[in-house]
Structure formats: C-alpha cells, structure tokens
Amino acid sequence: NNCSGFLYFYLMNFYTYIIYSASINRYYTGSCSDLKKRLQRHNDGATPSTKPGRPWVIYWFEEFENKSDAIKRENQIKRMKSRQYIESLGGNSAGLSVPI
Numbered sequence: 001n002n003c004s005g006f007l008y009f010y011l012m013n014f015y016t017y018i019i020y021s022a023s024i025n026r027y028y029t030g031s032c033s034d035l036k037k038r039l040q041r042h043n044d045g046a047t048p049s050t051k052p053g054r055p056w057v058i059y060w061f062e063e064f065e066n067k068s069d070a071i072k073r074e075n076q077i078k079r080m081k082s083r084q085y086i087e088s089l090g091g092n093s094a095g096l097s098v099p100i
Contacts (some may be wrong), residue, residue, distance in 0.1 A: 014070035016077065018062040018086055027086050028056065031070040035061060043096045050060030060089045 001067045019042060022075035028050050039058060045060040064070040077086070 007024070014064045014067045015061050016064065016070045016073040018077070018089070019050070019056040020059040021050070021056050023055070024053045026053055027059060027083065028053070028073055029086075031074040033067070042056045060086075 003090060009066045012033055014018045014031060014033050015035045015038075017029070017038070019028050019030075019039065020026070021028070028042070030038065035058070039046060039056065043054050045054060050056060062070075062073060064073065078085075
C-alpha cells in the first residue's frame, strides 16, 4: 500500500545530534533519521572519523520534521567551530528523551 509508505515517510523524524567521547575528550556533530542506529554505528567503528573515540555517548540532540532542517542545523553548529558553543547547548538539554 503506497499510502502506508508515504505516511511512514511523512511521520519520520530527523535529528541533529552531538556525541561525546570521554576517551579523547571530543565532540562530533551529525544528523540522521534513526539516532539509536546511528550511535550504534559510531560505536561499532563504522564511521572512520569517530572510530578512535569509542565509546561515544549522546551529548545533545534536536528533532526535526525533515532531513533538510536537520542538515541545516548540523551545518550551523559546525560553522560555529566552537567547543564553548557546543557546551552552551547544555548536554542532554532536550530532556533526555533520547529515542533509544
């Protein structure tokens, strides 16, 4: 049924997220449609840029209705090039409602 596929896509949420690695004391910013799976991929070593920092934990995230807005927010955070800005977001400020 095409309608159910459309409804699933329409209801799909997207996330901009920041993960943190205590072992290397670094943050990583990204966006995705499934936060739980994405964090697992980071921790499985599937992402070369985050492989050395395992384990990673969710530091902060925002939820969006579409992929474009999530990517725009990701790029905005990355353009800041500021650890101070990331930390000002107040880790887990989204109410710890991490969809995991």
